[in-house]
Amino acid sequence: MALPIIYGTGLSPPSRAVYLTVKAMGIDVKYEEVDLLNDAHLKEDFVKMNPQHTIPILDDNGFILSDSHAIITYLVDKYGKDDDPLYPKDLQKRALINKYLHFENGCLFSHMKAICVPIYWEGVTELCEKRLKPLKNCVGFLEKFLGDRDWLVGDSYTLADISVVTAICGFPVFFSLDEFPKVKAWLKRCETHLPGYATVNTPGNDIFMDSIRTRLHN
Ligand SMILES: N[C@@H](CCC(=O)N[C@@H](CS)C(=O)NCC(=O)O)C(=O)O
Structure with a gap:
């Protein structure tokens, strides 16, 4: 069996969720860099694998899966430990983790993407309060969800923390x-405890923030 291949790039938060999951699991995978800002995700071969042309995608010996949330839960279910603490089998813990994966996808990332797409691809150089407000609201919800907890679900980090933090x-x-x-x-x-945070999340996030700053200052 060949190693699973992950297509993505550090600039992309959902790609980093997959990279952090791989680090937390300690499994071997192959990485394929996708140059998002130069439209590598729109090339014919890539669109053949993922007609939605988003990264990350996983190729697990011919099984192609897009969406970071689907990928990280699949990776733990397929290659994780028995009852892996990253995505435990306990129904209620798993349901809460799923809730945060949906929160990341439907709230955090989608509002963030609504701000970033015009900056990267439509020449927008200013942040507008109308788009920032829903994102701030989401952080307010997270503040309440966290309460006095150390981690989003249970008493150790899980896929919920990994996805949301990216x-x-x-x-x-x-x-x-x-x-x-x-x-x-x-x-x-998360910075202190998530395996690989300093090596795979921080550098990609720095590139992300610099790429936004540069465009806003132009
Ligand atoms: N919900 C998806 C979002 C993926 C996504 O939108 N990725 C962005 C990069 S951060 C992308 O590929 N954008 C290119 C496009 O939508 O064409 C996930 O979690 O994987």
Whole structure:
């Protein structure tokens, strides 16, 4: 069996969710870099694999799967430990993790994408409050979800933290997180405890934030 192949790039938060999951699991995979800003995701071969032309995608010996949330849950179910703490089999823990994966996808990432697409591809150079507001609201919800918890679900990090942190860590390029102290403390905890955070999340997030800053300042 060949190694699973992950197509993505560090700039992309959902790609980093897959990279962090791979690190947390300690499995071997092959990485294929997709140069998003030069439209590599729109090339014929890529669109053949994923007609939706999003990254990340996984090729597990010919089984092609798009969407980071689908990919990370599949990876743990297929290659993880028995009852892996990243995505436990306990129904209620799993349901809560799924809730945060949907929260990341439907709220955090989709509002973030609505801000980023016009900046990357439509020449927009200013942030507009109308688009920032829903994103700030989402961080407010996360502040409440966290309450006094260290981790989003249970008492150790899970796929929920991995997915959500890859989006949130880039938000300081849009607004300060100072009014969300619990989110800030949790972010620090993720930086300290998630395997591979410094090697695979921070460099990609720095590229993401720089790429936004540069375009906003033009
Ligand atoms: N819900 C998807 C979002 C994937 C997504 O939109 N990725 C962006 C990069 S961060 C992308 O591929 N954009 C290119 C496009 O939509 O054409 C996931 O979690 O994988």
